[in-house]
Amino acid sequence: MDEVLAELLRRCDDGDAVALATVVETWRSAPHPAGAAMLVGPDGSVTGSVSGGCVEAALHESCQEALRTGRPALLRFGVTGRDAFAAGLTCGGTIDVYVERVTSAGFPELAVLAEAVRSGAAVAVLTCVRGPAGRLGRRIVAGPDDHHGTLGDTRLDEAAVTAGRRLLAEGRSGPLRLPPDDCGAADQVTVLVRSYAPPPRLIVFGAIDVAAELARIGVVLGYRVTVCDARPVFATARRFPQAQEVVVDWPHRYLAAEVAAGRLNERTAVCVLTHDAKFDVPALRLALDLELGFVGAMGSRRTHHDRLGRLREAGVTEAALARLSSPVGLDLGGRSAAETAVSIAAELVAVRNGRRGGRLRDATGSIHG
Known part of the structure; x- marks a missing residue:
């Protein structure tokens, strides 16, 4: 079990709310891949990393904002413009990061995720990171043969789980861009797949x-x-x-x-x-x-x-x-x-x-x- 998930479980068991920042997508020389995560506790403590130090300071502020307001955000960090050295990836990469407030009540599938990871089973968390407000932040915990939770629409659930299992089988994390026909929405929906595959x-x-x-x-x-x-x-x-x-x-x-x-x-x-x-x-x-x-x-x-x-x-x-x-x-x-x-x-x-x-x-x- 990685350190971020272990800390998330510990905090939620204690009844704490935490902020979780997860890399959704990367371009060029971003140091960490999709799925890399950083957790900020209610005391401001940090577990994990999303960029090896390039944007953590700016992201820490965004996490504290999410803790205060409960509003999620999909943020982009890169090297363009005058912000290159202020809050950017000076190595030349660009990353999208999804920041959210997480509690045990808001993540009822967390126990299913924990049990799967502890038993060595393959499992993935599918989170809606871009889409209608009513679906943003909704999750599914999916294994090879079953899933728990919903993204708010049956067609979206089916499309996301099918595509997410392909990433899980490869041990990869990353975004799924699902067109309106697949997800019952007016616009494209983006779902982040965070795979917890058994180690190779x-x-x-x-x-x-x-x-x-x-x-x-x-x-x-x-x-x-x-x-x-x-x-x-x-x-x-x-x-x-x-x-x-x-x-x-x-x-x-x-x-x-x-x-x-x-x-x-x-x-x-x-x-x-x-x-x-x-x-x-x-x-x-x-x-x-x-x-x-x-x-x-x-x-x-x-x-x-x-x-x-x-x-x-x-x-x-x-x-x-x-x-x-x-x-x-x-x-x-x-x-x-x-x-x-x-x-x-x-x-x-x-x-x-x-x-x-x-x-x-x-x-x-x-x-x-």
């Missing part, structure tokens, strides 16, 4: 020193990390304290069990670090046959070419081999376990954001994905 998985095969460092970084990056190795003397919780799960099993057998249980998807990353053919080949053969977000394998150039030959002999197609990142990692030149883990983690971030890696000084275009 990082499965590391091979209980080696690099795996320990990669587990540490993976947790920081927001992954749920599993370390798996068939050798019980190496696969211990003591050696991998950062990993949420340490499993003693053959990699391909563990992977097959996770497939059967429906616990793998396109947000799952698999890193094979054993560079031992009897472990690598069966695990990679299965992993490359699945629709995963990332499959990588560690090893020297010689190990890589030998592995490709063995995988071909095992029946892996060229199309499947093209999805394999081997040798895994970006070209950072590191040698230590920690440096190697940084290299692998850097590639995970690059692939997740559709980037090739490399130095920003030598690139053009948007810095943020």
Whole structure:
């Protein structure tokens, strides 16, 4: 559970009213994505951030105004005009932020949201941030199979929930612009989808020193990390304290069990670090046959070419081999376990954001994905 939601639950349980500011949409080099949030308590305390410090001071005043009046507002911050350094994003981006007063009475679906997040279920909050006054600020809490609350119109509810579930399945937050035909209103309605998806998985095969460092970084990056190795003397919780799960099993057998249980998807990353053919080949053969977000394998150039030959002999197609990142990692030149883990983690971030890696000084275009 993120810190803003945790603080929101604590405050509402205490009967407090809070102000919640949530990023609806970003353009250019805005530092935080849609869904980033900042909460201001009745005592003026701040939890979270929407811009990394660029507009928080101005936004704090808007939050206190929302607390006093109860009136929501959709605000835009950017670098245009003379306000660039007063209350703007001097990094060159623009953000829309929705500011609202939240109480437990005004958010009766909050308990449903809390239970879903605590249980690890995927859930999204759909909030009307632009539209008729009677619908502004109304919410739906939607899971993959059910939803609670209403935006004030049956057609709007159906359209928003259907589109919102698509974002939830991808683990993304952002705005939905629903035309009048879909929402029973005279003008377009904008609904913010704030997704609370279970964390993506990082499965590391091979209980080696690099795996320990990669587990540490993976947790920081927001992954749920599993370390798996068939050798019980190496696969211990003591050696991998950062990993949420340490499993003693053959990699391909563990992977097959996770497939059967429906616990793998396109947000799952698999890193094979054993560079031992009897472990690598069966695990990679299965992993490359699945629709995963990332499959990588560690090893020297010689190990890589030998592995490709063995995988071909095992029946892996060229199309499947093209999805394999081997040798895994970006070209950072590191040698230590920690440096190697940084290299692998850097590639995970690059692939997740559709980037090739490399130095920003030598690139053009948007810095943020």
